[in-house]
Amino acid sequence: MKRLVLDAAIDIIAHDGPDALSMREVARRADISHQAPYHYFVDRAGIFAAISEEGFRQFTKEFRAILDSTRQPLADGLRAYVNFARKHQGHYKVMFRSDICGVATHDATRLAADEGFLTLLDFATLVDPRTKSPTESLTLPVLLWSQAHGLATLLIDGPLTQKLPPEVSIDHLIASVGKLITESLATPTTGR
Numbered sequence: 267m268k269r270l271v272l273d274a275a276i277d278i279i280a281h282d283g284p285d286a287l288s289m290r291e292v293a294r295r296a297d298i299s300h301q302a303p304y305h306y307f308v309d310r311a312g313i314f315a316a317i318s319e320e321g322f323r324q325f326t327k328e329f330r331a332i333l334d335s336t337r338q339p340l341a342d343g344l345r346a347y348v349n350f351a352r353k354h355q356g357h358y359k360v361m362f363r364s365d366i367c368g369v370a371t372h373d374a375t376r377l378a379a380d381e382g383f384l385t386l387l388d389f390a391t392l393v394d395p396r397t398k399s400p401t402e403s404l405t406l407p408v409l410l411w412s413q414a415h416g417l418a419t420l421l422i423d424g425p426l427t428q429k430l431p432p433e434v435s436i437d438h439l440i441a442s443v444g445k446l447i448t449e450s451l452a453t454p455t456t457g458r
Contacts, residue, residue: 271293275313284286312368314360318370321357321358322381344440345440349413350418362415390406
């Protein structure tokens with residue numbers, strides 16, 4: 267029954283957003299008694315934390331599988347990130363919202379989020395394996411994460427999907443963005 271509760275909550279979040287989540291609505295969508303969700307979660311915060319934890323674990327698993335087999339880490343990593351967001355919208359809409367994700371209040375969620383972040387660091391190392399200072403070691407992962415997260419958010423929450431010409435698929439857009447980032451990183455900068 268715990269799975270029913272989580273699946274109902276994920277569905278609510280994916281279609282109506284996190285603010286629409288209530289214990290009563292979860293029970294209604296899961297077709298269980300209105301008290302049943304409380305047997306597994308104390309409140310909404312517990313459900314959000316469980317969804318985040320599950321999302322981070324799934325993200326890490328999917329992303330690591332791509333990184334372990336890729337020959338084009340930037341393009342494949344970008345595609346994996348955006349596709350995860352599109353496929354797991356209920357998780358994604360909670361995972362990166364610090365006000366509800368549970369990272370600060372639930373240890374298991376924080377550990378899962380930390381593992382996901384380490385995966386992003388590994389991704390950046392594959393994209394650019396040169397040894398860097400501690401500050402430089404964080405710059406590329408943040409740049410890549412920002413690009414992937416921004417594109418994913420624009421596709422699932424923003425107007426970008428409606429702005430694409432009919433001949434441009436989302437997969438083509440992701441590939442084009444990845445190519446542009448790759449070319450930008452390969453372009454030597456000149457001192458001024």
